[in-house]
Amino acid sequence: MTATQRGTPATGVPSRAFRHISLFLVGLAALVLCAALSLALGARSVPLSTVADALFGDAHGRDALVVTGLRLPRTVIGLAVGAALGVAGAVAQAITRNPLASPTTLGINAGAGFAVVVAIFALKVDSPAEYVWFAFAGAAGAALFAQALARRAGDIDPVRLALGGTVLQLVLLSWTSAVMLLNQRTLDEARFWLAGSLSGRDLGVLWPVLPMLVLGLLISLALSPALNALALGDDSAQALGVPVARIRLAGGIAVVLLAGSAVAVAGPVAFIGLAAPHLVRPLLGGDHRLLVPGCLIAGPLLLLSADVLGRLVIRPSELEVGIVTAFLGAPLLALLARKVAR
């Protein structure tokens, strides 16, 4: 038991720590590279030197404006949203003890989508900055539902939880479609937002949710040791002195804050929360004190890569990042299925 808590046996400490640190550094470097590419690539490729000039220097040309005006906010939002989703996925998987849990599979994204569509229809709001709070509320509602499930979960069959989330998603999507069909304007307005995208958002959308996002991250980091204990099973965790119900509640709140913020800003982006922990676990192990920070890097890495891909794949037009992640995430889920189930 102490091995899981400490994470490293006495003899391996130096080499393990070294490995972890170097992995983190590699991850950070990859992220920086990704961010740079995000600034440089797109319908119109901007050479890296111009990017640097635009950011740190004085360039005012068209290219520079594209960088500072469009791509910089987009990249920053991508970093924030990716981080939020990645960590939300890690925490969700920990509190439900289910490798398939994530904001997507638990229906949280769908909840946000529904709330936004209703807002567009009933209250005639029409810009992402205005949707923000509705998205947040919708995500929270669906998350509460999933949270209630998780609380009774204990050892709920992971398949059942995943199916339940999907069924919840189906209800919400059906209602969402119904509302969109009632009114052409709603349809026009909503269908783009529902695809999940980083474009067309300026930083003004991010600031309002930033405090909640940061709070969610802090809670997740603080919970990491307790999440390790939770992985052993409710009974064992309780025996170790971990207040299981309270930890689950706190974890649930963190997921709501993180996923809600992410969806509020970028719309429902699929699978990042599912993929990030699975990417990090083979490299850093299941210790949440490493896993959560790892997802903090892996999430944005995945999201920005998907975004860049979306910009390149049908140049000069763009594919929304939510659609790219859905296409990439579905085979991932299928592969996970082969791994999780004999």
Add this chain to the structure above:
Amino acid sequence: MTGVPEPNSADAGATRITGTRESRMTNQLTTQSLDLRYGDRLVVGGLDLALPGGAVTAIVGPNACGKSTLLRGLSRLLAPAAGSVTLDGADIHRMSARALALRMGLLPQQPVTPEAITVEALVRLGRYPHQRLLSPWSAADQKAVDAALERTGTTELRDHPVDRLSGGQRQRAWIALALAQDTELLLLDEPTTFLDLRHQLDVLDLVAALHAEAGRTVVMVLHDLGQAARYADHMVVLKDGRLAAAGAPADILDADLVRSVFDVECRVIPDPETGTPLVVPKSSAVRHSAASA
């Protein structure tokens, strides 16, 4: 269940085993250099066995020695990684599943009981190999089911849900299913492991009776060496997936075998009731000094 002779009492003896070798369909299961794997792990290796037809065979051994795996290999549930399993000379994996099901019935280790299924409905499923795609339920099918219920003493229970029965009754219902299948071979995977003493003996007595009446060949995996010695004509002892010994209990079960296979110091004495070998572990002082010696 009174009146059933102990199969291995001293007077019954060797004639039972050798006598049946002369019958026409011998129902003899043999393995040749059988390897059984789960994934990459070799569980049973290079096993050459000949299980006598028309006899009761017990497969014993320590945990994880491959007993249940062997049984699954013998019943076609697990395909051999190497070697073969033959029934009267025919490779069972070349037979169709249905053909084998008409000859061999299986009671699995922890049978999965569908929710609220009645005993009769369960036993009826045993007729599946006999039914063709569009055939309706025939009188012969009903007769087989009734006979199976009668033989296992579960006729009064026929409308009871199986999952509400006691452990012993449930096992009998599952044995009735295998009986309704009307096979000459019966394979049982740890039929007594989760039962209390009374029900363990009930099940074993039933199995012995089924063998005695119709000469059925029985192969069962057992944990308890004493029970195995009492009820089996032939014993197969496995260790680490290999054959440690095979033969009549009286011939092979001795202290040396128990020491080498189970790592327990013991004394083997004749059972006061039946005369079959009974394993009595030595006192713990003796066993621990033997271990450190």
Add this chain to the structure above:
Amino acid sequence: MKSAVVAARRRILVFSGVGLLALFVLLTVSLTTGEMSMPATTALRALVGLGDAGDVLVVQQFRAPRSVAAIVAGAGLGAAGCVLQRLFRNPLASPDVMGVTGGASLGAVAVIAAGASQTLIPLGALGGGLLAALLLGAFAWRSGLAVTRMVLTGLAVQAGLAAAVNLMIVRFPAELAGSALQWTTGSVYGRTWTQVWGAGGAMVLALAVALVLHRRLAVLDLGDDSAGALGLNTSAARLQLLFVAVALASLAAALAGPVTFVALAVPHIVRFLTGPPTAASLALASLTGAVLLLASDLVVQHLLPVEGLPVGAVTATLGAPWLLVLMFRQSSPVQRSHA
């Protein structure tokens, strides 16, 4: 205990009787109500071609095909859900979570995207549903078809196909996006007799096959070991049953679009009212599905204050309480295979 068995059988008979009666009543109601409402006798006579030409037109060309379509699709969905839930031993299994519904949507939307004639849409839905099943089979097969893997792979297939549909909805010009969206939620509006006969005939065939294979479900329920020992090739049987269920759901989708929740909820309703699965379960599920979908369609047409909602939205709404009940119930899954 004999009385329990007798009581169960009686329940089944009562349930079937009530179901058939309800079906007849609802069908009559569907023929009589609408913009031109008419008394029941007139409607029934018009159905067979007697009476006022205008009445006959309305009943025969508009109302009857729509209602029969709902009945046929509902029957297929109920049966599909019944087979899938037993096959997967999971109360949440249904074509909706396995990609079949998503595939049907995709097929329909692809036809719209290609600008092809509207009459080809049902074929597109059918093809899409079958494609989803193929993907599922291909990904989930690894020396056999294990239950958990099938369910999870189904989720993945559903997600991927839904993404593809979403892509098209986003890429389409606004006018097409609306009709594409329509086809992602299920509707029986405007069905013609050709469509109904076509899908209906195939459905009858599929139901017959399902009834023949139904016995295997009972054997599979015993667990892989016992089923294997009884001579059933478990993987082959699973594949066959899966295929039949997919065919049923795809045909239903071809007729009514991807209607959600009927396949999920119907087996639970049947179980709730008549007890654990029996030989009659499949037929009962078909009957219940037909009644449910027809009733939902009537609600959509006549009871809702809003015009033009697809029936899929209603079924989803009706399905939500079931969802809540299912997800909060603490019982373990129907069976678990033991190691």
